[in-house]
Amino acid sequence: MDPTTFKDYLFLIPLLPFAGAAINGILGRRLGLRAVHLIALGSVLGSFVLSVAGFLALVSIKSPEARRVVSVLYQWILIAGQTGSFHINVAFLLDPLSSVMCLVVTGVGFFIHVYSVGYMHGDPGRARYFAYLNLFTFSMLVLVLADNLLLMFVGWEGVGLCSYLLIGFWFSELDNARAGMKAFIANRVGDFGFFVGLMLLFWTLYVSSGQAVGSLSYGELKGAAPLLLDAEPILGLSVPTIICLALFMGATGKSAQIPLYVWLPDAMAGPTPVSALIHAATMVTAGVFMIVRLNFLYLLSPVALSVVATVGALTALYAASIAITQNDIKKVLAYSTISQLGYMFLGVGVSAFAAGIFHLVTHAFFKALLFLGAGSLIHAAHTNDIRKMGGLRAHMPATFFTFMVAFLAIAGIPPFAGFFSKDEILFSTFNAHLAAPGLGKLLWLVGLMGAGLTAFYMTRLVIVTFFGEFRGGESAEEKLHESPRTMTGPLVILAVLSAVGGFIGLPAVTHLPNLIGGFLEPVVALKGGAASHGSHSAALELGLMAVSVAAAAAGIYLGWYLYHKRPELPGALRERFKNLHAVVYNKYYVDEAYDRLFVRPVIAISRGTGRFDLGVIDWVVNALARATERISAGIGWEDLKVVDGLVNAIADAVKYWGYHTRRLTTGKVNHYLYSVVLGLFVLYLLVLIT
Amino acid sequence: MKNFAFNVFVIITLIPSFWVALSSNIVHAAFSLFFTFFGVAGLYVLLGADFLGVLQVLVYISGILVLIIFGVMMTQRAQMEHISTRLPGRFAGAVLSVLVFGGFMVAVYKTAWPKLTELPEPVPTTSEIGNLLLGKYLIPFEVASVLLLAVLVGAALIVRQSVRKE
Amino acid sequence: MQSHILSWIIFFPLIGAAIICFLPKRLESWMKPIALASTVPQLYWAYKLYVNFERANPSFQFVEHTSWILRFNIDYYLGVDGVSMPMVLLTALLSFICILASWNIDKYIRGYFSLFLLLDTAMMGVFCALDFFLFYIFWELMLLPMYFLIGVWGGPKKEYAAIKFFLFTLVGSVFMLIAMLAFYFGSVEPATGLHSFDFTILANQAAHIGILKDPVVRWGCYLLLLIGFAIKIPLVPFHTWLPDAHVEAPTAISVILAGVLLKMGTYGLIRISYPVLPDMARAFAPVVAAFGLVSIIYGAFCAMAQKDLKKLIAYSSISHMGFVVLGMSVFSNTIGINGAILQMFNHGIITAMLFLLVGVIYDRAHTRDIDGFGGLAHNMPVFAGYTGLAFMAGLGLPGLSSFISEALCLIGAFQTYKVMTVLATTSIIITAGYFLWTMQRIFLGPMNERWEDLPEISLREAACLTPLAIIVVVLGFYPMPILDMIGATLRNTVHLVVAMR
């Protein structure tokens, strides 16, 4: 499939899931269950096949620079100004970056769809579920394939909507709905930043380029990016920095980084495959994708990059620390996702864009696997609480093995995917030169500690759930059963990917081709990143690799030691550091703080304006009304006395004379004749006189 | 000789008219009306209005007077007991008519009528009246005819309605 | 030959109204179909207008110009351009849907439908009139039926709401009258040397003489017009009539009130204030933008505090109209004003949907208290679907029509009012907040047994809602049909305002 012919099939990739969603959504109930599954899975499979075709088409293009396929569907918005014009097209761009993302989204997405068939067995709202899932895939694909920032924003909010719908899928429990709303609002806060960044970017370029750049499409933006530099700084920061920070605010909202991560743990209220797809593999990575996509912007402001890196590292460490104390399996995985995302942002922050994407891909594999594994565990044990599980190794061998593969991957044990990608990031961080001197080294240290913690809590999770004896009570024990093939199938495939995934991005020291790095090269062509690889000696790289493996091993040993060898120890430790444990267990009370700092004041303000509106303005209006009433009453009284008096007097006079004249009309004809003659005579006199 | 005729006719018109005004018996009044009309006809002739004099006699006396007498006769039955036909408010009526007469005479004698110094001989006026009627005053002539027709229909209708009502 | 399509489209409902008035009592069951039938041709003509409206030509089209009152040089002058075209389409569509929606009105059917058709005529007239006098007549004509429709068929506090609505708008139109007279006596028609009410003549500054030349008068006129229109938009300090009028008005009337009448204010500004007093428009722009911003934020916060669903939607209308005002008060680019007109159209469609939905639920549960509901999605899934779409459109979800118009307004306004626009953008969070919170309190959560037996949305109601839903989605993906219709005229308007020294 050569690129030119593929051009006109490109739009099918997002369109197929959309069609699937539309059909299931509208006709869902009437179609049989099998049809619903067929449509849902079929559409995603179709997209996957096309993505692969697209990937091959790209690879077939010889020169890396030319590897991009753009297909413009139609003109979305056109507003012709006096000189320039604001024109946005609905256009899809397939270049190495979006092709990789497409593969991840549709690939992992397809496995999760298959898994959902089994998982959602017996749930009445399945048509609606699959419709939402397809709609999500559509939005994600639009986000990834969009050729301009505004269309990406459509996808950006579209995934936000789908996560809202899917988190609150079982809406009969109020807190699921509340979790959904929380997710959407948090995303919306991020989108506020994103939109402000978008506007500032548009206007600075539009004005400075003499109304030439009016379409926000990446090609044009990349070309006109340097113009940003000479725009005069606002509030002391250079324009690119502000734009990048604003966009990064959007990213933190979407990818659950430090300030706006609170919605992700609550998002676990949704069905587990949803968490796997949205809150592990695809949606949360949108922020990373956006920064990599706009790397030419970020490179213009080192300050922004350092901020991204620092936030990433801090989030990694912070989330990992919380994950240690969580007892709900999905919560643990949620915090682990946040921490892994932190690593991606760290990688991107140190301009190792390729490494960030590489970690994104590997993370998609093993995190999806972990979530799906957790899903089958929950499916079997009918509880999320790991304290009620234990010893499931015997009952669910398939889930156990796949879970172990993912565990090794995420912990960063060499042959598995996690090791290569995380190590790549740590290596790049170590010798990155950011805004502040030595910041790279410090962040590397934080990252290393995070890696250790990750290994620790993952070990804790694995041991508590799979080893030891079952603590879930007799009745639950009988029901323990391995999940059906439709669920274990995807687990196995993802396990293979997690194992093999690492080899697509081998570090330079092994002199093997860094496939993914090379592939992404043209998109992220940049001065830092890959170049810095060469200058440092292989020894340093190997050394760092050894250190990170050591950290992982330490974490595993500590976890094994505490939870397997001396199971009573964690209890004792918990007693000793009671309050510390309480603080960490309750997520540093961040949720409560946010509630008090943001949510309650907003409601208070709104109630205040509501009362103000009713009270003051309405009061003013009503006061006006009452005042006029009183004035009119006053006038009325005065009017009653004087004017009325006069009027009544006139009325009485009229009545009096009326009465008398009435008596004149006796009805006797002759009296009338009298008046006739009298009238005649009076007239005659008048004539006589004048 | 003319003065004598004039005085005779004046007396013939005025005296019976007093009778009409004052007599208590309605039938006497009706008949005295005959003399008044006759007197007026005479005055017309004296004034050279020969056609009018004849007309007066023809229409008034033989037409209208007869009708009045019919009217009197038909409504007479019930009045046999001779209630006074005069209204209590007579005095006011008298005062008023005298007042009007006074005002009238003031007008007559004060204004300087553009009288002719000498009176032309009276000429027969019938042909001229005829010309005028069909010339200048054609429209009033036609309207008068329509009026008369309307009156005929009206009178018949009123009488028939009252008859049917009983 | 002058095409009389505009006169037809304006006065045809009046014929319907007349027929309904004189129908004998026993044919009462015929009244509703006749009312409906009298709006169908309007739809057809609107479609014909849409089809042969020349997109590239910024000036007035389908013009009808005959002298009316010679004595004062007042003409019966109708015409449609880019700005009024969407409004005409909106009015035609909403009138049809509202009559369909008011099928279960059973009190004084004759009065209701004839007044409604009279209102329809008035609205159409306002959008097509190009002579200030004619414009003012239609403007006042609108008040009367509205007053009765709210005052007679309204909810519990209907008299208070009707009076308040009437007085507020009347005060507004009094100000407008003063300005109108100032324009009349301050302008002279080049050809005939007479004073004139004609917008096209008033628009060219050469025609201004005497008082209209002196800046203080111009400033005063603009202020008067601004207040008059601000009451109608409504901008915040003058808005308190809207929630009451909406809460008390019957469903179909609040649809028309929010769908079309609110647009009169902004339409007036663009039709009258901008072309005639462009220098003042530029001078007042920041103040108006500030009012717009206050409306957006204030409206959003108030909406969040409401207990009554209809009041919530009323306040959300105020907030959305704030976007229109913000977008409109930017003259350094045409993006803002294009966004404003698009927002007027979209907001018309979305609020119509929202009020129809409230009507659906009010007809069944006879209460609008948001907290009284809960878990309605269980037994009314289709209704929940429609409301979900409407709420998502309301909070400006990309892919639906209102996102594009709000985005354009914000992007347009950002060029000159950076700080204000950033503040305005925060409203997307608050709006998302109160819409989703309402969604949650009504539809999600455990099933409220009180509403166990609420019947699903009926076919008729669905028939009202579906066209609107389709428009919202289609305009979300492809807004060009509206955008290219308004493009040329607005570019001309902005040029006009900027060009004047």
Added chain:
Amino acid sequence: MLAYSLENFLLVSGVLFCLGIFTVLTRRNTVAIIMGIELILNAAGLNFVAFSRFVQTQNHISGHVFTLFIIVISAAEIVIALAIVLSLYSTKKTIHVEDFDELKW
């Protein structure tokens, strides 16, 4: 010289006229009132003819035409008056004028 002149005739018609009024005002019998009206009309007719005789204008004959019309009108009037009186009489059995008082509001 002629014994009689315009003033004499006017005097006569004045007397007739006032007598007519007197009759109309004071007679109880409706038919008498009608007679009074006839007197008034005749007085008017007499006036016209007197003027046409003594005041010389080129178409003095028109005075006669007026009198002719007066006669026609009075004929018409008398017919109607009597018809009314008779119908009143047939319904109310009286022709005393003060009994016809339904005109009162």
